[in-house]
Amino acid sequence: MWNPLPSTGVNSFFLDTFIFHLCFLSQLCLVFWSDYGLVIMSDPFLSIRRSGTSESSMEPLLHQLGQRLIRCAPRTLICRKYTHGNGNGADHPSTGSSHTTPVLLVSRLYQPANLREVGQESRQAGEMTCKSQRLMQQAGLIHPSNPGCYYYLPATVRAMEKLVRLIDQEMQGIGGQKLDMPSLCSAELWRSSERWDLMGKELFRLQDRHGVDYCLGPTHEEAVTTLVAHQASLSYRQLPILLYQITRKFRDEPKPRFGLLRGREFYMKDMYSFDVSEEAARHTYDSVCQAYGRLFSRLGLRCLRVQADAGNIGGTLSHEFQLPADIGEDRLLVCGGCSFAANEETLAPGETDCPRCPAGPLAESKGIEVGHTFYLGTKYSRVFNATFSNHQNRPVVSEMGCYGLGVTRILAAAVEVMSTEEAIRWPGLLAPYQVCVVPPKKGSKGSEEGAAQTEGLVHALLGGLPRLRGEVALDDRTQMTIGRRLKDAVRLGYPYVVVVGQGAQEETPRFEVICQQTDETMFLSKDQLVDLLGRVETV
Amino acid sequence: MWNPLPSTGVNSFFLDTFIFHLCFLSQLCLVFWSDYGLVIMSDPFLSIRRSGTSESSMEPLLHQLGQRLIRCAPRTLICRKYTHGNGNGADHPSTGSSHTTPVLLVSRLYQPANLREVGQESRQAGEMTCKSQRLMQQAGLIHPSNPGCYYYLPATVRAMEKLVRLIDQEMQGIGGQKLDMPSLCSAELWRSSERWDLMGKELFRLQDRHGVDYCLGPTHEEAVTTLVAHQASLSYRQLPILLYQITRKFRDEPKPRFGLLRGREFYMKDMYSFDVSEEAARHTYDSVCQAYGRLFSRLGLRCLRVQADAGNIGGTLSHEFQLPADIGEDRLLVCGGCSFAANEETLAPGETDCPRCPAGPLAESKGIEVGHTFYLGTKYSRVFNATFSNHQNRPVVSEMGCYGLGVTRILAAAVEVMSTEEAIRWPGLLAPYQVCVVPPKKGSKGSEEGAAQTEGLVHALLGGLPRLRGEVALDDRTQMTIGRRLKDAVRLGYPYVVVVGQGAQEETPRFEVICQQTDETMFLSKDQLVDLLGRVETV
Structure with missing residues (x-):
């Protein structure tokens, strides 16, 4: 065939x-x-x-x-x-x-903007409780399944794959190595760390056909520590080891809501570090925090690092990375005079002044937690006997840290803080497609010439800008007016929308270019457009 | 800092x-x-x-x-x-x-070849029952966790990411769109298709905090069909729709064994197609089978397509993709005269002659099933009312197919059929790293000059061959002899091992190049080597 x-x-x-x-x-x-x-x-x-x-x-x-x-x-x-x-x-x-790689034809993208709100699954999934959930559902980016569980539709998978590449770059940039650990974690392992009981109902538990107890891992301190403990001869020269995975995690939230912001299944990057000493572990801790800072800065997201409670993970030093947002479930106190910021739960009741500078009262803010870092000390390494041989060839227990990033949560949080009420905005690097080209309506005046212009333009983009391969969508639904398709493109948040309108039929053809990140509209020749789009960053 | x-x-x-x-x-x-x-x-x-x-x-x-x-x-x-x-x-x-991207330093790779066989997890994981399991465990590519569950260590994650890119290319090449569905599947959904009871003990089942029943999805016919059914207005013009995911799947195997070949957690690519008619669905079925054929051919794996039983998935037409191997658990009957091949279970007992040609008795063979395709008809679409509007704008039930590829199983099966008893061999495209450079032992005769040669060589490779970025490992464990490191490199199966030995110090420096895929050894100048490696295919 x-x-x-x-x-x-x-x-x-x-x-x-x-x-x-x-x-x-x-x-x-x-x-x-x-x-x-x-x-x-x-x-x-x-x-x-x-x-x-x-x-x-x-x-x-x-x-x-x-x-x-x-x-x-x-x-x-x-x-x-x-x-x-x-x-x-x-x-x-x-x-x-x-x-x-190709031009994507919009008519072919499985991004159904008309998913019915029917069936018990959808009803169970509850109301659309925040902007990102509403926009992402309406645009066919996600679709509710069970409570707190979502289908990620193709455009979302693209955005997530981009975010994963960014995270890989930053984690590998500080020495992280990617592995993949089982989701099924044995009760035995979790009883060793006493988290089997401590986690209560948040843990999804099940038995296999032999009646053996397991949980679905929400984090993997036990699993990774026992892995490293199994290495027979680990020398101080081989530390630090930084191991991470980007996998689906499970947590039986009492009240799943806000779409991907608080679900029961979600993707998380979890990294674990093993160091020779507390000093070295704190150095690793700092370098991970800095990598997180770089990540959010590349995404164009303002992110606060606040002192945090270590919760049931444990350890003595912990920070959350918070995106300020009204719907945030964490209450933050931020100093206007220095870099001090804290989750309210870490401060004494009534503590309103900055403990580090005399600037006076802390300002209140709400935040969405998108990352969390923990210096664990030897809490887990002691239990599982994760040791290395020191200079004197004697076994010493490793100093550990663990570091989470909510992958699907970052996607939704970015949409939440960047979008308008009606239109999705993405961090430029994460937009599922960078460019949408809108040719004239079929049968309209000059539509044939416009079609030829469109062809030349797409050819020039794909031929001249290899980085844009796979990033250009062509809205081929030419039975619809430009205006109607433009409305869709604006709503879906392509960073660049190129309209092949009347201007394309002038003696010096001009394309209308809407830069959605900056809200600018420009009229550019083909060469100018190629030049502009050649500067688009991709990952 | x-x-x-x-x-x-x-x-x-x-x-x-x-x-x-x-x-x-x-x-x-x-x-x-x-x-x-x-x-x-x-x-x-x-x-x-x-x-x-x-x-x-x-x-x-x-x-x-x-x-x-x-x-x-x-x-x-x-x-x-x-x-x-x-x-x-x-x-x-x-x-x-x-x-x-960098040169990887072998001393830094977390690929512990000395993981202790201790702890109950390892014992539970049972004996090393086949070559791929033994080689992959010994080389630090995988490590056993619970029975049928493995840690995939960093080199394996790299190989798997390459396989995922290949599968993405082939699936998207025939119009597949990638999505991601929840692992938690509600019992209600599975009762609708009657598979809740049918699957018996193979299904991992659990209850959430509210006592609601779920299973961990081994496949997602129910989930994807209900998704497509939710689309309010699906026109015949939008079909076929091909949706796939590459995610972790769960199956409570009675007897997990053979490492990644028969596990309880594994990665699978599952695709589902929706068509307007049986004819169109069979056409889609063929195009998926052809894409599978191309995939295995790109991997250099000889793969048989055999007629198969539809099992508990259902449907009326089904094929397995089998890699012939002694440890295979499927018994195949293959005709020497035509392309007929069948899983034994699809033939009448005692049926030994080819039903399609007069070539005579079928030859017996064993195979590892790496893919499976099903033409489902309307088995699921009827249940969940997945319809589209036809030319007359009347609702018609879609014709479906589903198509699986065992992602982690392909990795292990490839290692199983390609490796020797002592040395791993990968499909070239999947090798975690394409090249390993082995410089002289520190302090040996000419080691300084060799080190300079190594530096120049790596510089030339990375500078001149952008595709090899991230693909070059440098075995910097220069406290070890070349011979010992070479043994490791041979065992780990880098397609190209470059030794900077005596020849590098001759007037016209020559590097020893061992092409492990073809078992050739060559002595090449730097330019010749760059030329050779410039032809290496990567994904």
């Missing part, structure tokens, strides 16, 4: 709505029939030529060219290369050439 | 073991003290200069240069840039410049 055909000298078919230039590279070429016409696609490039003719009228031509017509069910594929029109693109099977 | 300093005109310090040329770019430069000497690192490049002098003797020089000495705990970091020696490299904090 997917036989690739040798490319030949064809260079002119006629057209339906858009004209595409077929690249005559000495590459394979794919021809197929769809109910919108004949499509010829050369690999590995972006070019398609689609004909509006009927199958029968094309066949002789193809025969003449020594090519064989391939039938193919319409709309089988989202393009991985540039396809167009009503979404019936096809793709040359991947042959190992790595970067054949 | 991490203050970056402006680079200055320093260009000569003396040295400890290796000499590095400091790049005098107009870049920031980082200076720190470690217990091995003073290190100066310029960003964004690979250069380090390390001095063997004491801190005090360096200080005046630095003062004279207007630089400030920065103290820094030794061995804080795995390099993200090129560091050397005993692993005490440091890193300039990531500032958003994306690709500052």
Whole structure:
């Protein structure tokens, strides 16, 4: 079905709505029939030529060219290369050439903005209690399942994959190594640390077919410490060890709410450090806090580091990373005169003055906790006997720290603090797609020329800006007006929306560019636009 | 602590073991003290200069240069840039410049080859029942936790991330869109499909704090069908929809064994398709099977597609993708005359002749099931009322398919069928690191020159071959002989091992290159080596 055909000298078919230039590279070429016409696609490039003719009228031509017509069910594929029109693109099977990423056709994206609020699952999931939940549900980014559990729909998975890459960069930048630990944690392990009883109802518990008790790990201090303890000969020269994972975690919240902000299943980055001494462990602690700071700064999120309670994790030193927000469930007290900030629960009742400077009363604020760091000392390493050999070759118990980042919570918190009431705004690096191109309505005045302009533009973007491959969405729902599609694009928060409107048909074509991060609108030539988008940061 | 300093005109310090040329770019430069000497690192490049002098003797020089000495705990970091020696490299904090990937220092990789076999977890995990389990455990790629549950250690996570990228390419190549569904599946949902009872003890079941029943999803037919059913207006024009996820799955195997081949927690890619008709659904079915074929072919794995039983998933058409292997738990019957192959359980007892051709008796074989496809018809879509509007705007029940790939199982199965008894072999694309460079033993004859050669070589590889960034490991354990480190490298299965031995000190330096995939050994100049490694495929 997917036989690739040798490319030949064809260079002119006629057209339906858009004209595409077929690249005559000495590459394979794919021809197929769809109910919108004949499509010829050369690999590995972006070019398609689609004909509006009927199958029968094309066949002789193809025969003449020594090519064989391939039938193919319409709309089988989202393009991985540039396809167009009503979404019936096809793709040359991947042959190992790595970067054949595409334009996304908006009509094909599974981001249903019309998910019914029916079924017990949805009702159980409760009211839409905050802006990020409402916006993300309405936009088809998430969909409620059981209480506190959500489907992450494709655009959200893209945003999350970007966030994971950023976190990987920052964690590996300070020496973190990524591993993956089982979700099923044995009761035996958790009884050793006394957390089996301590965690109470927050822990999801289950038994296997042999009646053995397990919990679903909300954090993995026990698991990672026992892993490191198993290493027979760990030398002081090998420390610090920083191990982290980015996995799904479980917590049976009494009152799941606020969408991804307080769920019962969520993705978390949890890192654990093992050091030779308290001094070294505090140094590691600082370097993780600094990496967190860099992460939030790259995301453009203002994040407060506040002194915090160690809760049931334990340890003697702890900080939370808080995004100030009205719906935040944590009450913070922040000094205007110095960098002091604290979770209210760490202060004595009635303590309102800054303990570090004479600036006077602390200001109250609310925050969403997106990260938490703990210096654990030897709380876990003592229990599981996680030791290393010191200079004198004697066993010494490691000093530990643990460090969490709420991955799905960061996504939702960013949407919460950056969005307007009606429109989603993302940290630039996390937007599922950087650019949305909106061509004219089919059949409108100048729509054919506009379509050709669109084609040239997308070609220029993908050809000239490799970093934008996979980042450009084309709103091909050309049965709709530009205005209606623009409204969608604004609501979904693409950082750059490019409208191919009247200006594109002037002698010097100009594209309307809406920079949603800065609320600027500009009219740019193709070259200026490529220049602008060439400066977009991606991860 | 991490203050970056402006680079200055320093260009000569003396040295400890290796000499590095400091790049005098107009870049920031980082200076720190470690217990091995003073290190100066310029960003964004690979250069380090390390001095063997004491801190005090360096200080005046630095003062004279207007630089400030920065103290820094030794061995804080795995390099993200090129560091050397005993692993005490440091890193300039990531500032958003994306690709500052490094040489990995083998001494720093958390791949403990000496994990003790102690603790009840390990005993419970049972004997090492097959080659892949033994090799992967001995090499520190995995470590047993609870029965059928494993820690995936960092090198395995790298291999798995590569496999996930490959699967993403192939699934998105046929129009698949990636989402992520909750692990907690409500009993109510599973009772609707009657699988709550049907699955018996294989299902991990639990109750939340309110006494509501859940299972941990081993597959997600119910969840995805109810999601698609919730879309209020789904037109025939929007079909097919192909949704997939790559997530951790749970199955309470009666007898977990063979390491990652039959576990109770594992990663699976599960895709679900929704089509307008049986014909369209069968077309989608074929295109998924072809994508699976391409995936295994890119991995260099010989994979049989055999007719299979639909088991408790249901449906009327089903195939397994099987890797022939002695330890395989499935018995296959394969025709020598045509492409017919079947799982024994689908044939009538005693049926030994090929039903499709007169070639005669079928040959017996054993296989490891790595993929499974099902044409489901309307089994689930009927139950959950997953409909679309047809041409006449009337609701019609979708035709479904589902398609699994065992992600962690593919990793282990590949190791099982490709490795020797003593040495791991990976599909080239999945090897955690493509290249391992082995410099001479410290203090051996010509070791200083060898070290300089190594530095030049690594510089050339990383500078000239961007695709190899992050793929080059440097075995810096120079207290060990080349032979001993070479043995490790052979055992761990780096596709290319480069030894900087005697040949590197000849007038025309030659590096010994062991291509482990083909068992060839070559002696190449630096340019030839760069040329060879420039052709390495990565994902």
